[in-house]
Amino acid sequence: MATWPVHRRPRVERIAIRLLRGEDSAEVLGRADQGLDSAFAGLRRAARTEHLTVEAPGAMFLGGDERWLLGWLAVRQRSSPGRVAQIRSPTLDAAIIDCARRLSAQGIGLPPPPPPVVRSPRPEGASPPDA
Numbered sequence: 001m002a003t004w005p006v007h008r009r010p011r012v013e014r015i016a017i018r019l020l021r022g023e024d025s026a027e028v029l030g031r032a033d034q035g036l037d038s039a040f041a042g043l044r045r046a047a048r049t050e051h052l053t054v055e056a057p058g059a060m061f062l063g064g065d066e067r068w069l070l071g072w073l074a075v076r077q078r079s080s081p082g083r084v085a086q087i088r089s090p091t092l093d094a095a096i097i098d099c100a101r102r103l104s105a106q107g108i109g110l111p112p113p114p115p116p117v118v119r120s121p122r123p124e125g126a127s128p129p130d131a
Contacts, residue, residue: 004061012109022040074100
C-alpha cells in the first residue's frame with residue numbers, strides 16, 4: 001500500500017486534509033466557518049457510508065482513500081458537475097461538490113490531480129518500447 005507523508009503535500013492540500021479529517025475550521029483557518037465544518041462532517045459521513053477511510057486528525061500519512069477524495073475535490077473546484085464523470089454515490093458526489101465550493105469561497109484552490117495512468121495494450125508481436 002502506498003503512503004504519502006502529509007508534511008510533503010502543498011499547503012492548500014494540508015488545509016483540506018485537516019478539514020477532511022475533522023479539525024475545526026477556527027483552528028485550521030484562524031476563523032470559524034460553521035458551514036465549512038458542517039460540509040466536511042457530511043463528507044466524512046458519506047465517505048464512511050461508501051467504506052472509504054478518512055484518517056484521524058494528526059495522522060502523519062495520507063491514505064489512498066483520502067488522496068482519492070482530494071483529487072475529486074480538486075476536480076469539482078474546476079468544473080460543473082455535468083461536465084465530468086459522476087461518482088457512483090450521489091450522496092458522496094453532492095458532499096464533495098459542497099466542500100469544493102466552500103473551499104473555493106475561502107480562497108483555497110487545490111492543485112489539479114495528476115492525470116490517470118492509461119495503459120494501452122501492445123499489439124500482438126510488438127516489442128516493448130525499450131527493446
